[in-house]
Amino acid sequence: MKTFLKGIVVGIGGVSPGLSGSVLLIIFGLYRKTLDALGTLFRNFRRNLRFLLPLVLGMFVGVLAFSKVIDYFLTHFEMPTCFCFLGLILGTLPSIWKEVRKEGYSLKYGIVTAVTAAAGLAFFFWNPALFPQVTDPMLWQSVLLGVAVAATAIIPGVDPAVFLSTLGLYRVYVASLAELDLSVLLPMAVGLAVGAVGISFGMSCLFKRFYTATYSVIFGIFLSMIPNMLTENCRLGFNPVSLISLVLLVLGFFVSFILGKRESVCDETDRIL
Numbered sequence: 317m318k319t320f321l322k323g324i325v326v327g328i329g330g331v332s333p334g335l336s337g338s339v340l341l342i343i344f345g346l347y348r349k350t351l352d353a354l355g356t357l358f359r360n361f362r363r364n365l366r367f368l369l370p371l372v373l374g375m376f377v378g379v380l381a382f383s384k385v386i387d388y389f390l391t392h393f394e395m396p397t398c399f400c401f402l403g404l405i406l407g408t409l410p411s412i413w414k415e416v417r418k419e420g421y422s423l424k425y426g427i428v429t430a431v432t433a434a435a436g437l438a439f440f441f442w443n444p445a446l447f448p449q450v451t452d453p454m455l456w457q458s459v460l461l462g463v464a465v466a467a468t469a470i471i472p473g474v475d476p477a478v479f480l481s482t483l484g485l486y487r488v489y490v491a492s493l494a495e496l497d498l499s500v501l502l503p504m505a506v507g508l509a510v511g512a513v514g515i516s517f518g519m520s521c522l523f524k525r526f527y528t529a530t531y532s533v534i535f536g537i538f539l540s541m542i543p544n545m546l547t548e549n550c551r552l553g554f555n556p557v558s559l560i561s562l563v564l565l566v567l568g569f570f571v572s573f574i575l576g577k578r579e580s581v582c583d584e585t586d587r588i589l
Contacts, residue, residue, distance in 0.1 A: 319367070322346065323374020326469075328382045337375070338472040342411060346371070347472065351523070354470075354516035375469075383493035390490070395550045399561035401477070402546060403568025410573065412472060412538055416531045428532040429539070436540025439482070449484045458500045461485045462507025463515075470515045472534050479541070 322344045329337040341347040350371065353364040389397040416425075450457055464483055468476040480486035492500035522530040552558045 317370075319346075320370040320374040323371040323376075324378035324381075325374075326371070327375035327378020327380075329378075337469045337476070338474070342415065342472055348523075351470065351516050351520050354512055355520040357513055379493060380496075383490055387490045387494045395557055396561045396564050398546050398550045400564035400568040402542075403565040403570075404572045405542060407569040407572030409538075412535055415472065416528070416535045418531075419527050421528060421532075425528050425532040428529060429536040432533045432536025433539040434536075436537050437543070439540075450488050453485070453488055453500055455503055457485070458503035459507035461489055461500070462504035462509070463511035464507075465489070465504070466508050466511030466515055470512065470519055471537075472531075474534070474537060474541070 322340075326337045326340045326344070326346075329340040338347060341350055349367065353367050357364050357368075386397075416429075453461065460483075461480070464480055464485060465476065468474045468479050476489075477486055480489055488500065489504075491497070492504070519530075550561070552561070
């Protein structure tokens with residue numbers, strides 16, 4: 317039951333800008349276990365299924381239950397919502413930084429992070445029109461959406477809203493979930509399944525052989541996505557909406573920061589046990 321409930325929260329993170337599902341898995345102490353279970357799914361099928369089934373069901377419930385809420389708030393209260401999500405993503409910085417430094421961090425890894433962040437800015441920020449927004453996806457675009465969602469769920473720090481928005485797929489993702497559009501969701505599920513197994517296997521191999529280098533790249537991607545959290549409509553001024561937005565920014569930061577502190581407590585408990 318605990319895994320199922322954690323899965324609901326992770327699912328909410330998967331559809332919420334700023335709340336990366338993979339970061340929440342790290343916070344709950346489930347990330348490496350999930351990665352290994354997906355990467356060796358058919359090698360230890362029964363054991364992996366017992367762990368993954370409640371987690372995936374919980375994520376499914378979280379995504380479906382929260383997608384309409386996100387769609388509503390982005391439509392009617394875009395600026396306060398975006399600032400709240402910006403606070404959430406900034407609050408996860410200490411947790412990601414802790415993982416980056418876990419096995420040592422030197423100048424060469426700092427360079428890797430800086431180069432990746434610069435490349436990410438070029439891709440996510442300087443080329444916002446690289447991929448036009450999709451409203452009526454073709455079959456291959458729906459499959460690609462599933463693969464992209466799998467990537468955001470597995471790669472820590474890759475925010476689903478920013479990544480999918482850059483590919484022009486975020487709005488159709490949220491809308492298809494809110495409306496239960498099976499013409500999009502069924503092929504997306506195929507891409508999600510294939511992407512989850514393939515990407516998790518690749519990430520598991522990278523972490524085993526190049527842990528710090530891999531996390532340095534992830535951290536650079538994470539940093540490059542932050543400026544793209546705010547849209548052109550999110551401009552501060554001397555008005556109540558701006559004040560509410562700043563309050564939500566601070567609130568969002570402390571919520572995700574406290575969740576990160578919970579991760580530290582869980583890690584200490586695991587070491588003692």
